[in-house]
C-alpha cells in the first residue's frame with residue numbers, strides 16, 4: 001500500500017494566504033453586497049508595462065515562425081536574460097556574479113521552496129520570526145522542522161524580530177546550518193544595513209552555514225546606502241544563495257519569472273552547490289517559457305527600468321498613505337519605507353486574527369494577521385501598498401473609522 005509523506009500531516013492547517021482567501025470567500029458569500037478592499041496578499045494590481053508587453057508580443061511572433069520558433073530552452077534560462085540580469089543587478093556594484101551562476105525560474109517562491117532538495121534532512125534551519133511561511137512549511141514538508149509543539153517547530157531555530165531589535169535578527173545561541181534572511185523583509189518591511197548583513201555573512205562563513213537570501217523586494221529600496229543584494233557584502237559568494245523575482249519589481253505575479261543566484265565559489269562537503277542545483281533543475285524543471293523570458297529581459301532595458309520605477313513609486317505612495325493614516329490614528333507602524341509592506345501593531349494588544357476578522361467584517365478591508373507569520377507576529381497586522389491608489393485611501397479611512 002502506498003505510504004504518504006508523513007511530514008505533510010504535521011503541517012498546521014492551510015497555507016496562510018489560502019486561509020485568508022478562505023475566510024474572505026466565506027464572508028463574501030454571506031455578504032455579497034459588501035465591496036471588499038484587499039490589502040492582504042502582496043499581489044500587484046498594475047498591468048505589465050508597455051515595453052514588457054511589446055517584447056512578449058514579439059516573442060509570440062517568434063513562436064509563430066519556423067525560423068524563429070523555440071522549443072525546450074536551457075534549464076538555467078536563456079543567456080540573453082541571464083546576461084541582462086548580471087548587467088542590471090550585479091555589475092553596477094561590482095559583485096562577482098556571472099551569467100553561469102544564475103538560474104532563471106518561474107519565481108522566487110518555487111526556488112525558496114525547492115532549494116531544500118539539495119540539502120540533507122538533518123541540517124538545522126534558522127528563520128526570522130515573523131517569517132514568510134514558505135521557508136518554514138517547505139522545510140517541514142521535507143522533515144527538517146521536527147514536530148509542531150502548538151506554537152513552534154521543535155527543530156527550527158527562530159530568530160525573533162521585534163521592536164526591540166528593529167526587526168533585524170540577532171545571532172542565535174544554537175548554530176544553524178541553513179539561515180533564511182529576507183530584506184526588505186516580508187512581512188515587517190525592515191531593511192538590513194550593510195553592517196548588519198556583514199555580521200551574518202561572517203557568521204555563516206565561520207560556521208560553514210549557508211544563507212538563503214530572499215531579495216524579492218530589492219527594487220523598493222530607495223535609500224542608496226542600503227544593500228539590494230547580499231553580494232554587496234564581500235565573501236557572501238562563498239556562503240549565500242540569493243533568490244530574486246520579477247513579481248514585485250515588474251508585476252510578474254501572474255506571468256511568473258524569477259531567478260536564483262548560486263555562485264561557483266559556494267561549496268560544501270567538496271560539492272559545488274551550483275552543480276548540484278543544476279542537476280536538480282535539469283531533472284525536475286524544463287525552464288521558464290521563452291515568451292516570459294523575453295518579457296523579463298525587457299524589464300532591464302532602459303525604458304523597462306523607467307516604467308517599472310514609475311509603478312514602484314505608485315505603490316510606495318500607497319505605502320506612505322497607509323503608514324501616515326494609521327500613525328495619525330495612533331497605531332505603532334513599521335515598514336512602508338524602502339518596502340511595500342506596512343507592519344502595524346493592533347490596537348490595545350488585540351490578537352491579530354481577531355483584528356483581521358474585525359477589519360474584514362466592520363471595515364470590509366482584507367489584511368494579513370501577523371500571527372500567521374510566526375509567534376512574534378502576534379499583535380500585528382500586515383498591509384500592502386500593492387493596491388489601487390483610490391481604493392487604498394478608502395481602505396485607510398475605513399480602517400481608521402473602526403478603531
Ligand code: MLT
Pocket residue numbers: 040041042043109132186
Ligand atoms: C505575500 O503576500 O507575502 C506574498 O505575496 C506572497 C508571495 O510572494 O508568494
